[in-house]
Amino acid sequence: MVNVRALRILVPVAALLSASLIVHGPAAAGDDDPKIKASAHLYDTYCAQCHGVQRNGKGVNTVGLSVQPRDHSDTAGMASLPREEMIRAITDGGAAVNKSALMPAWSSVLTEEQIEDMADYLHFVCKCGSE
């Protein structure tokens, strides 16, 4: 016999959990996740020059920057950044989200899918999914 009352509670909870897994999937993934590894490699190639080899905003190029790059390891700072804004900034550059124009648009180099994956990767890096 199915307990209808229990189902009323369990189904929404299960749905919430699965939605959370979809949204926060990469945070639950490890360094060996293929998408995380691929994004990490792209980050090293394109992003780390300003955002740092440790993703902390202390890249080699900060010596020449009047505005300091975002610290992607900053959990609190990153958690307040909407995913769509992240994607827009990577795609169209900092000026497109009213931030520094020193952050260039990467749409000539990264595909839409790679940028989506990069947003997931940043979510993983900042440990924003663990709270």
Place this chain on the structure above:
Amino acid sequence: MRIAFIVTAGAGVAALALASSAAPTNAGPAAITEIPAGCASCHALKRPENPTVDRLWSRKGPDLWYAGDKFNREWLIGWLQNPTTIRPGGVMWFQHAKPGDPRDTLDASAIEKHPSVDAATAAQLADALLQLKGDGLVTEGEYKADGLNMTMAKMSFGKLRGCSSCHQDKPGEGGVSGPELYDAGKRLRPDYVLAYTRDPQRFDRFVWMPRMSLSDADLQRLTGYIASLGKEEN
């Protein structure tokens, strides 16, 4: 003619025929049109058929398949005799980056030095390299050297367009992941600077200089500024 141009230990000096389509095994006195095969162990002398991100990580020197579009002959001859570091972090900056505070640093001591050659060899190599051209990538005469407002051009390079994020326009001033540009006026052909700045991905789909949205006026200004660098003493 033998060219003492050792790139890696044990590298041979078998020649790569460039000008002749027949590629004879013994080209005789036509050595001036040849580049030692050793150069190809570090530099792409032909456009890579399948460029990838990983190729950028594994190559040991910058691509030279469009060297004829890129370099000024006199600079090339001088540099080949007395090579200096153009890319503060080597050809792929990340390979020499170390985490640090207040910022990451580059280990310049780990960057491999380019071998040098004598004056006669440098001239031969320069002439051979200048024959390497990208098919239609650079349009001769596209840069117009007139009406340049140098103050605006310098501002474009700095705050407005952010070139200085990655490139130095004075020694020690500017970013370091890209090649220095403080002697670019001597080194680079302005038409190349304009074409590359407009769309770096036409030269390499994966290179870490992204395409900016620059107007023709922006491109002319930036090219004019870059073309002026290193020429102050002239």
